[in-house]
Amino acid sequence: MDSKDIRAQFLEFFKSKSHKIVPSAPIVVQNDPTLMFTNAGMNQFKDYFLGNKTPDSNRVADTQKCLRVSGKHNDLEEVGLDTYHHTMFEMLGNWSFGDYFKKEAIEWAWEFLTDVCGLPEDRMYATVFEGDEKEHLEADEEARGYWKALIPESRILNGNKKDNFWEMGDTGPCGPCSEIHIDLRSEDEVKKVPGRDLVNNDHPLVVEIWNLVFMQFNRLADGSLKNLPQQHVDTGMGFERLAMAVQGKQSNYDTDVFQPIIQSIAKRAGVTYGEDQKVDIAIRVISDHIRAISFTIADGQLPGNAKAGYVIRRILRRAVRYGYTFLNFKEPFLTDLVGQLADQFKDTFPELDAQRAFVAKVIREEEVSFLRTLEKGLKRFEIIKAETKGKVIDGKTAFELYDTYGFPLDLTSLIARENGFSVDEKAFQAEMLIQKERSKSAAEQSTGDWISVISEAEASVFLGYEHLEAESRITRYREVKQKKGSFYQIVLDQTPFYAESGGQVGDSGVLENDVERIAVFDTKRENDLIVHYTKTLPKDLTATFMAKVNVQKRLLTENNHSATHLLHAALRSVLGEHVQQKGSLVNEEVLRFDFSHFAKVTEEEIAKVEAIVNRRIRENIALDERRNVPIEEAKSLGAMALFGEKYGEFVRVITFDRDYSVELCGGTHVPATGHIGLFKIVSESSVAAGVRRIEAITADKAEAFVDQELEILKEIKELLKNPADPKKAIVSLIEEKNQLQKQIDELNQQQGSALKKDLINKVEDIDGIKVITQEVKLPDANVLKQLSFELKNEVPNLVAVLAANLNEKPMLSVILDDALVQKLGLNASEMVRAMAKEIQGGGGGQPFYATAGGKNLAGLSQALEIGKKIIHEKLKS
């Protein structure tokens, strides 16, 4: 069976057992503060387990894109070195939400593996939870019983809490599990060591393929376990490992899931996969990482400097540096693999195919910039080498390479070794720890457990599409402690408050009744809960409140949200269909829209887009809002679904003119586009490779903006005495000014040479030394300087002291023939300083030329007297 077939068989099998097949959730998690990336198939169903939400179908199956590179499940360092852990992998899963439990889960898993996949029964082992005294958990005898009916007891093994008690994260749903392991070794090997001895022992050929988790508990923040309202099944099977077993391979990388990409990489590097250990690892790393990077970017997460973006950047850099060091790839290469990957997954995960050019562009830019830092880092290493006394590179330096140049420790160690050095790895780890602590304490906050006020309550009902006020009761609340004081999170049975999502900010407002009034400063989603943020808790938690949304803020926000839809459609019509939303922010002030596009949006394009949006506003198109539309129907209406969004089977469709804007959207909107009033784009910029950002304003903000611009224009016109054509008037003013400037320059020159002549005529000859001491009137300091130097050039043996009135500002200048400095011991700098006191100023310069400015114009003649005195004294002596 090829891998496509295996995937299809799995889904078909569970369909035949009355499971509904659902799409994979995006790999990037939104609205869940405990998780950055999807790390297991169950993530998207968390609320069903917790009883926050009721599923439409209580049996579900799918293949889920997972990423295990952060948090509780982090396999990054293993990837490529071993043959069965990936960063991104597909997890095949089947679920029961309060329906079937251990018996069916175990029997069906066995049936699928043996009957459908034809895997050898005697090579498979089942593990069951052996219990844990500390947690007061009993052994899972029930699961053991069902296994005993299927396989001999010798192939049923006990597992401890680490291996057989599954938890998604530090808190959340969890329970005992039963895993299925397979032994893929040769007959000879099996004879030597029985497979049961190698289960859960990190043997690359005796691996876990399927984990059947029996969800029974919720792990609370204080570490205790609480029974879930119902019992559920959550299973996860590594698709690539299953393919390895079914295809009789000994490595996930030898299956048809990886081989095509591996062959491309090997070809480009001019090597053969399977001949050199180090080269093979590098090829595996790249073939794995390109999947993680591509699918994550396609799901909307761009590489960046923080959080999820940084995780992706690190994975990309890890791939680049393996290629650089072991395959001699000095130019971007990951980017060239995107197309092949997109083709391979076209039918399973079409989001990559649909955005292949964009994803390739983003990856290319990242590669180019990292290759540059890599080179810089290598140069830096040369300097470090020269500066290091001895042969050990200290921890701080290794950390600098890591922190500034993105060099992982193993890269630094490798380069060091090649140069006959070693790295103080312990000290590096110590530096790393210091940094971790620093970033941890900055973000420190602790979230308490939910405290329920009304038991049996489910997720709250959202009334905010119709109502801005509603009668509500608190169903649960919790405290969030932060360094800067704490706040509360409150869930209501029903609420008009819109929770931040899809770029639209959360509502603020109040909860009030006759006795109290509590301000709600924000509203956010947590999976499917609508969570209201408050600084205080009501005294009576069981009371009924009027939940009132801040109407002004909401309405302004709606203008911006609807305008965003109009903008999106206009951009697609002006720039092309490649425009995809890459992010948005909509609040009461502005709208910000990020989208894929490879060039700067020109002034003309912006004008066109604005014109289209404003025309649509004037058409006053009525909102066509439809809820619970089957997703297929919505798509056939031409609705633009955003990649990276999680859509249920039924969606909300927002339409402004069926032929113009049809979007899937959960946000709130104006009843008709006329409410928006006016739309103005205020900026266009770049946010990342291939992603542009437009910021715009609407309604009274746009009006105020235009008014302000017009006001400025009006003032300008008034200054110009209201000409018929103000632009022409300004252009001729500028021309006139340039003309005048030219004339002034000429006049200054004429005046300067006339003055010069005059001064030369007045030269005093004292024993062959030519002395000029004069008060002059000049336009500026430059002219004074020029005059001084011209005098010096034309009159030999000159001492010139000029006291100038420069447009009512005093300035002194002293210039000497170079020979006189020596001969007479005259010093221009000293002289000017002695004189400057008279004009309340200061200055200096060189021995042959110095100037001084000042404040007291009336002191000029006195200053000149001092200059004369100094000269006469020197000449007499």
Ligand code: ATP
């Ligand atoms: P292992 O001990 O091998 O790391 P796990 O206990 O972390 O596996 P689960 O969390 O139970 O695995 O995930 C369910 C299934 O997903 C596993 O049985 C395995 O087939 C697959 N799987 C888990 N981690 C990875 C990974 N990093 N790459 C590929 N497949 C994986």
Ligand code: MG
């Ligand atoms: Mg693991």
